[in-house]
Amino acid sequence: MPQTSVDSATVHYRTEGQGPGLLLVHGTGATGEANYGHLVEEFTDRRTVILPDYAGSGGTVDDGSPLSLERLADQVLGAADEATDEPVDVVGFSLGALIAVMAAARRPERVRRLVLVAGWARNDDLRKRLGFTVWRRLADLSPELYSHYISLLLFTPGFLANLDEEGFDAAVGGAEVNEGTLRQIELGLDADIRELLPKIGVPTLVVGCRHDQLVPVDHSRELHESIPGSDYLEIESGHLVPAEAPEELVNAIRKFLD
Numbered sequence: 001m002p003q004t005s006v007d008s009a010t011v012h013y014r015t016e017g018q019g020p021g022l023l024l025v026h027g028t029g030a031t032g033e034a035n036y037g038h039l040v041e042e043f044t045d046r047r048t049v050i051l052p053d054y055a056g057s058g059g060t061v062d063d064g065s066p067l068s069l070e071r072l073a074d075q076v077l078g079a080a081d082e083a084t085d086e087p088v089d090v091v092g093f094s095l096g097a098l099i100a101v102m103a104a105a106r107r108p109e110r111v112r113r114l115v116l117v118a119g120w121a122r123n124d125d126l127r128k129r130l131g132f133t134v135w136r137r138l139a140d141l142s143p144e145l146y147s148h149y150i151s152l153l154l155f156t157p158g159f160l161a162n163l164d165e166e167g168f169d170a171a172v173g174g175a176e177v178n179e180g181t182l183r184q185i186e187l188g189l190d191a192d193i194r195e196l197l198p199k200i201g202v203p204t205l206v207v208g209c210r211h212d213q214l215v216p217v218d219h220s221r222e223l224h225e226s227i228p229g230s231d232y233l234e235i236e237s238g239h240l241v242p243a244e245a246p247e248e249l250v251n252a253i254r255k256f257l258d
Helices: 032-042 069-083 095-106 126-141 143-154 157-161 165-172 179-190 218-226 246-257
Strands: 003-006 009-017 021-025 048-052 088-093 111-117 204-209 231-235
Touching: 003 069, 009 032, 009 069, 021 032, 021 069, 021 095, 032 048, 032 246, 048 069, 069 088, 069 095, 088 095, 095 111, 095 179, 111 246, 126 143, 126 179, 143 157, 204 218, 204 246, 218 231, 231 246
Parallel strands: 021 048, 021 088, 088 111, 111 204, 204 231
Antiparallel strands: 003 009, 009 048
């Protein structure tokens, strides 16, 4: 994989296709490949797809210090800078949605449009904080319970019930305990972007997941209400919509970007 240096980090990324840049930013505990690898071919006929792994994920290496949205936004935009000189469209999933907003706030000249999937704006929602706190603490108690717990929150009951073991492993991707994921969970507990949202000046689509048990869909609705002129839609899915409803997600992204 190509790599680039951004401050203290060596950021690994993948590019494929040709045309305007499409930067796909993954969620907690995943990689660009885990969240989006099965979707890349849906975009490469008309776009250069850029799949970075930010600190804590994949082959990206940094100094191990606590993460911030600013640092991660700089890392994913650093990968975009290597791939193209033109502004890019940015799709952010879960924690990646917050990173995408920060990228647009820090370097608005580099971001053409935003798609924010299953994201959130604030850190003071007790229900979400409880979910993330239990997720983090289970990592210290039992890797198996940690994986089972987050898997229950990622999918709708019907989808999860019908997965076989192989399909489950492929869908979950980053549910294993590692230090990088724990740093990302801790960032997710503290991250708050409310003050940035009214300043977003690029066309934005917010995608909510109607049956999301990790980040309830009200958070996506709040993002939409806080970003001037944004579009909004909901998909019948749990949190991990790239795995549970990939066709609907791709259609939403393509319709908005095209």
